[in-house]
Amino acid sequence: MSMPSIIKTLGTSVMVAGMAFGSSAVAADAQLPGNVRVVIGSTSTGGDTYQNSSIVADALAEHLDINMKVDAVGASSAFRFLDRDPRGNTLMIFHDQSYLGHLYGVQGYDDIFEKYTIGPTVAINPGNAYLVPKDSPYQTLNDVIEAVGNGEEVRVAIQPGGVSEIGFSALKNAISLEHPGMEDNLVAVNTGSQADKNQQLFNDQADMINGTVQANEQYTRLPEDDQKAMRFLWLTARQGTIEQAPEDGLGQTSREQLLQYVAPNVSVPMGNGDDFTFDKEFFFLYNKDMDQAIVDQIDQALTEIYDEGEIQQTQKTSFFIPNFKPSDEAAEYLETKMSVYEDIITNIQ
Numbered sequence: 001m002s003m004p005s006i007i008k009t010l011g012t013s014v015m016v017a018g019m020a021f022g023s024s025a026v027a028a029d030a031q032l033p034g035n036v037r038v039v040i041g042s043t044s045t046g047g048d049t050y051q052n053s054s055i056v057a058d059a060l061a062e063h064l065d066i067n068m069k070v071d072a073v074g075a076s077s078a079f080r081f082l083d084r085d086p087r088g089n090t091l092m093i094f095h096d097q098s099y100l101g102h103l104y105g106v107q108g109y110d111d112i113f114e115k116y117t118i119g120p121t122v123a124i125n126p127g128n129a130y131l132v133p134k135d136s137p138y139q140t141l142n143d144v145i146e147a148v149g150n151g152e153e154v155r156v157a158i159q160p161g162g163v164s165e166i167g168f169s170a171l172k173n174a175i176s177l178e179h180p181g182m183e184d185n186l187v188a189v190n191t192g193s194q195a196d197k198n199q200q201l202f203n204d205q206a207d208m209i210n211g212t213v214q215a216n217e218q219y220t221r222l223p224e225d226d227q228k229a230m231r232f233l234w235l236t237a238r239q240g241t242i243e244q245a246p247e248d249g250l251g252q253t254s255r256e257q258l259l260q261y262v263a264p265n266v267s268v269p270m271g272n273g274d275d276f277t278f279d280k281e282f283f284f285l286y287n288k289d290m291d292q293a294i295v296d297q298i299d300q301a302l303t304e305i306y307d308e309g310e311i312q313q314t315q316k317t318s319f320f321i322p323n324f325k326p327s328d329e330a331a332e333y334l335e336t337k338m339s340v341y342e343d344i345i346t347n348i349q
Contacts, residue, residue, distance in 0.1 A: 030291035032088050032298070036061075036068045039082065041075035041094035044193075048125045048214060052282050052320055053093040056122045056302075059311045063301050075101070076108040082116065086289035091119070091298075095282045097162035099338045103345050106161035112285060113338075117295060118331035119284025120302055124321040126237040126245060127213030128280050129261070130156075130167060133201060134222070134229035136208075141234045141266050144208065145171070148186045149179030157189040157197040157206035163280050164197075164210045166341055167236045167268075169348045170276035174268045176347070183348075202227055213258065214319055217251040234268070235261040236278040244321045270344065278341070281323060283330055299326040 038057050042049040053070045061068040073081065075097065082092045101109030112118065130141070138144050138154075148154050156171075158164045168188060176183040189206045191197055194215045200206035213235070222229035232253075235242065239262050242255065249255045259265070263275040270276050286295060302324060305311050312322040325333060 030088070030293040032064060032066060032294055034066050035089070036066060037081075037090050038068055038070045039073050039078035039090060039092050040070060041078050041092070041097060043072050043074040045072050048127075048212070048320075049093070049095065049282070051318055052123050052125065052315070055311065055314050055318065055320070056093065056282075059305050059314075060298070060301055063305050064297075079108065079110070082285060082287055086287040088290055088294045090287070092116075092285040093122070093282060094285060095125070095163065095280050096166075096278075096334075096337075098285065099334070100162040100166055100341065100345075103338070103342050104161040104165065109161075113331070113335050115288060117286040117288055117290060117327070118334060119286050119295065119327045120299060121281050121283040121323050121325040121330045121333070122302070123282050123315050124237070124241055124323045125212070125214075125280045125282070125319075126235070126241045126321050127215075127250070127319060128163060128167065128236045128278060129211050129213055129216065129232055130171075130208055130234040130236075131201070131211050131216055131220075131230040131232055132208045134220075134224040134226075134231050136231065138208070138233065141171075141268070144186075144233070145175055145178060148175050149182045151182065151185060153185050153187055154208060155187045155189050155206045157191050157200040157209040159192055159197065159210070160188065160190045163278075166278055166344070167210060167234070167276075169344050170236075170268050170270070170278070173270070173344050173347050174276070177269055177271050198228075201230065208233065213250050213253070217253050221252055232258075232261045234266050236276070237262055238277045238279055239263060241279050241321055244316075245319065246316055250319050271347075276344070279321075279323075281334070281337075282320075283334065284327070295327055299328075302326070 040049045040053050050072050057068040057070050078092050081090050098112050132138050158168050172183045172186050197209045201209050219228050219230040242258050245255050247255050268276040306324040315322050
């Protein structure tokens with residue numbers, strides 16, 4: 001299935017079981033309480049999940065005149081907190097890791113489409129990237145594919161089980177298509193945070209790393225003889241996503257320069273005539289028993305917020321691409337998106 005086919009408007013409504021908020025309330029009157037905790041699937045208050053979630057939570061809180069606090073508790077804890085609260089006091093914002101973790105078989109990740117109600121999408125982080133040292137012999141991603149196909153071992157530092165790994169899986173799949181039997185020469189160096197991945201490159205323990213434009217662009221400005229100097233080889237985002245970024249790009253790397261690293265300029269074949277692309281998308285998740293009236297309330301509030309237009313400017317300033325879809329569209333869009341990447345993961349596994 002081609003990626004363009006999964007980004008069309010989808011109109012199937014998500015239906016969830018109603019549960020009255022409070023002992024005397026009826027479903028039609030249910031609404032968000034005055035104090036709402038937004039848990040996120042990250043433990044960092046300096047990362048993109050916290051930053052993006054804070055932008056959305058602040059806008060919602062002001063629009064609805066309620067208090068919303070973003071709490072960086074990590075994925076496992078966030079899912080547990082969400083499991084316990086059908087009243088709307090606890091909401092969750094996360095990204096594609098929430099379903100990719102399940103596809104990769106990571107402990108603690110259930111099928112979100114079975115266990116939770118999918119809320120609206122709010123933004124894309126277009127910066128998911130792969131980088132090499134500035135003095136690397138690999139000038140392009142095709143150089144990597146050809147080297148692996150010719151028997152060279154290329155080590156890639158990733159954080160296993162999600163957004164960090166999906167590009168690695170796609171690259172390995174492309175190698176298996178072009179050079180059958182040689183894909184095992186692309187070796188995962190499983191590690192943790194972005195700092196850990198960077199260190200693998202600095203210490204010559206990896207030949208390429210998964211990174212982000214936001215976290216790694218600063219290293220691309222360093223002179224080649226600096227141990228920490230890097231080059232971008234590939235951004236997984238769709239061309240149309242990067243085209244929506246500010247013209248100045250980020251740091252000293254312009255939008256025009258970033259477009260050099262996306263398809264079709266960088267090709268990672270999927271075997272169906274399409275090149276692999278991946279947009280890291282952020283969205284809400286709700287307890288399955290949360291009242292549909294609250295789902296509708298959040299959809300309506302965010303529709304009005306995005307119609308006003310101010311939030312889009314705030315997101316773009318932080319190098320996020322606005323991508324609001326109400327919950328009914330988001331649920332089927334994300335489930336269809338999951339099926340595309342499931343095929344890649346299944347082929348590799």
